[in-house]
Amino acid sequence: MERRTILVTRRLPGVPWEDLAKRFRAGDPPPAGTMPREEFLARVRGASGILCTLADRVDAELMEAAGPSLVVVSNFAVGVNNVDVAGATRRGIRVCNTPDVLTDATADLGFALLLSAARKVSDADRFVRAGSWTGWDPWGFLGVPVAGKTLGIVGMGKIGAGVARRSRGFSMKVLYHSRRRMPPSEEAGLAASYRDLDALLAESDFVVLCVPLTPETRGLISTERLGRMKRTAVLVNIARGEVVDEEAVATALAEGRLFGAGLDVFEKEPRIHPKLLSAPSAVLLPHLGSATGEAREAMGRRATENLLAALDGREPASPVN
Structure with missing residues (x-):
């Protein structure tokens, strides 16, 4: 019986490509960076399974290029906004993700961003590295306190x-x-109280975004909603970049209508709005939410398990559809 074809779009932690290549037709080793779109379209033809990342767009064109053999798309991420899930479902293609294994790593980073923006850590670090520090200054890099304040999630x-x-x-x-x-x-277990969104924005000293990207959450944090926040508030985004209007955040920071922002994700990654790059009290990270060795290895193992389960006709551990 002829071996089925799979495509792994990128070299990934926890994904044993050499072992997969012994069991399936896998073609050339995956690149270290994002696979170019044209190469993706060419190499996916006849594939039964795809193991991909958020940088890989799996849309109708891609699924059409793969043909009727495609049975599973295993995404190395929790979010699946890079995959046309509805289209895959109509074609009978399983879509899987990697939840749970990155929860702690991402929550850690969210709180790190909160603290860094509150205490102007990035601004102060750049100041020191530039050789600008001449001694202790009682007015230098005054932040906002965190202890005892209100956190809105x-x-x-x-x-x-x-x-x-x-x-x-x-x-x-x-x-x-x-x-x-x-x-x-x-609610009692987390000592958390429910609010509608506008009330939460108005009451919170720190707002942390953890929502998935959906039609309802796209552009959720707009100029109008930023206007509901305290001038001393800090906004943290560890969700998806498209949830936030970056220009509106940069303008609010520049005009002093928002104290700080900690952003790990951006609207048009890897491009960042130029106003954000020069905005005060903005901590900008290159999508590091799950970036610990343990978390990324676990994501690779889960993505591989999902791929193999679907190809073997078993229920994947983390199905989306």
Whole structure:
């Protein structure tokens, strides 16, 4: 029986490409960086399975190029906004992701961004590296306090809950907004109180975005909504870049209508709005949410397990559709 074809679009932690290549027809080793679109379209022909990343667009064109043999798209990520899930479902293609294994790493980073923006860590670091520091200054890089302040979490899923748990050490009051309100027992467990979005923005000293990218959340944080936040507030985005209007955030920072921002994701990655690059009190990271060795290895293992399960006719551990 002829071996089936798979395509791994990039060299990834935890993905044993050499072992997969012994079992399946896998073609040339995957590149270290993002696979160019034309190469992706060419190499996917006749594939039964794809193991890809958020940088790989799996749309109708790609699925058409693969042909009827395609049965699974295993995404090395929690989000699947790079995949036309509805289109895949209509074609009978399983879509899988890698939840749970990156929850702690992403929640850690969210809180790191919160602290860094609050205490102007990036601005101060650049100041020192530039050789500008001449001695202690009682007016230098004054931040906002974190302990005892109000934390608003938009999207109280597993990552949002992780951020809430980390706030306990800072004695913070926790508010949250989600599509569905949690049962009272879960709210009590996190010491979290539900608010509608506008009320949460108005009350919170720190707002952390943990929502998935959907038609409802695209552009969620607009100029109007930024206007509801305190001038001393800090916005943190560990969700998806398209949830936030970057120009509106940069303008609010420049005009002093928002104290700080910690952003790990951007609207048009890897491009960043030029106004953000020069905005004060902005901590900008290159999509590091899950970037610990342990988390990325676990993501690769889960993505591989999902791929193999679907190809073997078994239920994947993390199906999306």
